[in-house]
Amino acid sequence: MDRRAFLRLGAALPVSVGAAGILPAHAATPPSASSGALPGVRAGDVQSAAGWRVYEMTTEVTLPPSAAPARIWLPVTAQQVGDYQRTLATEWNAPGALTRAATVSGYDVRMVAIEWPSAPDGGPLKASLLNKVAIRDRDVDLGAAPSPRAPRESAATLREYLRPTQLMPTDGIVRDTALKITAGLDDDMTRARAIYQWVVDNTCREASVRGCGTGDVVAMLNHTVKTGGIMNGKCADINGLFVALSRAAGIPARDAYGVRVDTSALGFKALGKAGDISKAQHCRSEFYTAGYGWIPADPADVRKVALEEVPGGLPMTDSKVRAARAMLLGAWEGNWVVYNHGHDVALPGGTLAPVPFLMYPNGQTVAGTLDSLDPDKFGYRISSKRVA
Template sequence: MDRRSFLRLGAAAPVCLGASGAAVLARAQTQSEDALLATQGWRVYEVTTELSLPPAAAPASAWLPMTAARLGDYQRTLSSRWEAADAQARTALAPGYDTRMLALSWPGPAAAQSAELKAKLVEMVALRDRKTDLGLAPSAQAPREPAATLREYLAPTRLLPTGGIVKTTAQQITAGASDDMSKARALYEWVIDHTCREASVRGCGVGDVARMLRTGGVMNGKCVDINGLFVALARASGIPARDAFGVRVDTSLYGFKALGKSGDISKAQHCRAEFYAAGYGWIPVDPADVRKVALEEAPGGLPMSDWKVRSARAMLFGAWEMNWVAYNHGHDVALPGSASPPVPFLMYPNGETVAGTLDSVDPAAFGYRITSRRMA
């Protein structure tokens, strides 16, 4: 299927389920492809998630994260489609945070399944780099969020509390800061200075912020831990903040080898963060990637004083290179049809089979593969 045919498919009727069980979802396009690509800086990627479970896994269910439909002026999902033979398949929206997913179910029984349980989700996403000019004065024309939305991004979650040791730590860090921007800057610098990326942590980490703070000293983890710590401290300081859960889809055009991935991106999930400031809107940050550059950019790591680490540190307060696509901002996500408790976040495929819960951070054992390619 060529690219334009694919995008025309993306503007078609919403769901069609045939006798073969193949299904197609289309999300309405808000802009034509040509109009979108004519504006400066947009790049289009095809992101494909493929799932294959053995026949004996049935009855089985799976939940695949879907890319956010529209975020600011830096992400547009142009179209989505799926194929899911012999499965009951539908899109679902988890309560709160606008967390979208493709929900799949193979009812079984296992003896009735003669072939592998397969599904494929293909999404076309347009991205362009994001930067907030913090050298400008706050503007009345800046994007504004409704008060209810800001209250949602001040609330605690199960792993991101805002009281107790989190509140006390936030107050200590921001003492003397007079406004939200200076408080957020103090939190960003503190998180970078007091955390360390730990390669042995599985996946992207868990994000148990209170446990991290109770360890004292250097707090090890990965992006969900480090950026989640920033988000919890910001909320405890009265600053609306949120995680952004997604996956890297391309190499870095800025020269950071550690901050990009293309082709097979099954293990390229990455969580980012942002905070809200009146007169600016949502401001992107990523202290976890500063620590990733320090650990992984060169063999043996780089000192924090290295020019490349300092460059990442300066850039990632106010900017994101969009070689990464966002799924959602969700926490404590209830998976529809699952009897299990809500998952802390939805950034990986999740699955349950007759044998139990699948390991989301082990693509091979689970049976999924995610790939990306940049369209010409």
């Protein structure tokens, strides 16, 4: 089935970044009393005629007075990613708190760090973060010949996206598996296709896994070796496996950690969420080949369609699953926003160990670490709405 029948994109008009730019790497704004903002892309630079859609994402946190002293870290959307995402505005407010915007080491991971030394006037600790983002669909024509006009990535960036991470090593069982999958294949595109198909065939979405999973690819592969069974997990596990195998095969690849902000316009009930998106986080992935640039790949969402599109699930031979499988190598729908591509993220100012990735609010109170995967127990709500 031709995936391009499922995702037709309009002609692309150029979009440029405003002169203000963003914070340099490893930097943070000076702490402010309670509120702040980051410069964004000028709204006039986003052309609605080119398929851009604008969303406001609001994160609200409420903690009891007894939680102080407390710190929270809220992920901020990436300012500019390829030709499909532009952050127009980022604003936050936290009465009685010290706040700062930080960009931590590795992969340009942006966040707002908020600290309450004590409860303001004895009342609850409250914070809000607004991200206003323009996004659009992606579709890379993999049937076309490589083009010298395709977007190019720097050599330094490509080296970065070949590095191993704590949960995604590129040696041992990961490398052995990657070499078996790609044996006899002589170019990056063909190898990446083979890895994508192998991951779809050898994984299964597991509803009981909390959040998006952990992305521990060695544990997944070892499970298969020991049991001969399918590897279960969620998007950070399944797409993390694709990224690790690609890197081990010498193909630059990266996870993209984000959240769904709208329902699917392509007819996939499982691949969208609007309104309350507190539990709509989703990790996607990409790989890079010369002559094409960064190419979308989302084997995890293929498995999500199979499991969740209808009650009781769908077989992999179902036309809707086959449509998702064809589409999600080379394309994805613009109803999702990316925060960052980071791994092993250190949260500034706290005592928590680095987190594998940052796409949930994180927090630490006088009573201990807050559960990022439980919005109600943590005390946060994330909502989205489309705006003009």
